[in-house]
Amino acid sequence: MPEVSSVPARSAVVPARRALPGAPFLVAARGERPGRVPVWFMRQAGRSLPEYRALREGVPMLDACFDPEMLAEITLQPVRRHHVDAAVLFSDIVVPLKAAGVEIDIVPGTGPVVDRPVRDAAAVRALPALEPEQVAKVAEGVGLLVDRLGETPLIGFAGAPFTLASYLIEGGPSRNHEHTKALMHSEPRLWHDLAGRLADVAVTFLRAQLDAGADAIQLFDSWAGALSERDYREFVLPHSTRVLEAVAAYRVPRFHFGVGTGELLVAMRDACADVVGVDWRVPLDEAVRRLGGEAVVQGNLDPALLHASWPVLEAEVRRIVEEGRAARGHIFNLGHGVLPGVDPDVLTRVVELVHSL
DSSP: OOOOOOOOOOOSOOOOOOOOTTOHHHHHHTTOOOSSOOBOOTTOSSTTOHHHHHHHTTOOHHHHHTOHHHHHHHHHHHHHHHOOSOEEOSOOTTHHHHHHTOOEEEETTTEEEESSOOOSHHHHHHOOOOOGGGGHHHHHHHHHHHHHSTTOOEEEEEEOHHHHHHHHHHSSOOSSOHHHHHHHHHOHHHHHHHHHHHHHHHHHHHHHHHHTTOSEEEEEOTTGGGSOHHHIIIIIHHHHHHHHHHTGGGOOOEEEEOTTOGGGHHHHHTTTOSEEEOOTTSOHHHHHHHTTSOOEEEEEEOGGGGGSOHHHHHHHHHHHHHHHTTSSEEEEEESSOOOTTOOHHHHHHHHHHHHHO
């Protein structure tokens, strides 16, 4: 059993939150059947919207993530435009690392870049812990959203320990994750120390959002699909489980998602996820079969098909909604995030179609 650091201590008192018993997104997440199939899109608050680009002009990404009014407005934009069934907090998985004092930035056209990669024990020991007050501006933005969203639920999120570790170890995005895998296998105690520290960061960040009123959370393990199931269960599952277990007392739906994780769906569910996100590579009915038939799933339109002709796109949306009926609950989404060049009117049309089925 790996050695992992303890979950940060907190009061046993869980704050009250909005009562949204009829929200289709939350109904489906509970494994029940809402009056319509709910839909939202990963990265719906972002570069595909002209109003987003206008608001963010000249403002670095991470600066926007720490501006309560700006992050609230960006989060609200796709709800107003598309009438999606949930808002997702405008943020980034590296926000808590930046807040804690890690020298990391988001480079346009590249992604998160770390000033000094973390590849030895000294670097791991030097990683700062995240304190709740360091993400107070994010929590303030969540509070603004809770006041402004009406009956629309708000999804908070964090990056899972493996994906955060990958950025820190590789120094930025990686195709092969060679430094990460080498450290994981060559120095397993060091790996578990690092992953445990990052689990603490994720827990603190999620609790800050939940304390401010978020209605659901999603743990993004974007790059976990680079791992075999054996490696995932040995090196990743204990830490992701600890994150999701640490927020169980809030009694909100816990979503877990990664890209290329068709072979990991059961393992990711075993991390205490209530809803499993499925990318476009595995049909939803097959994902449900792999998960034992009683799953609640989210997904899984290929984002690239938002560029296809409407007849092609419509057929794909109808197919996915039909396959999703095999699940105990289904929330329509993409198999990953909205691509920057997508026509926003297409997204609106997809929402209307899903709601009509």
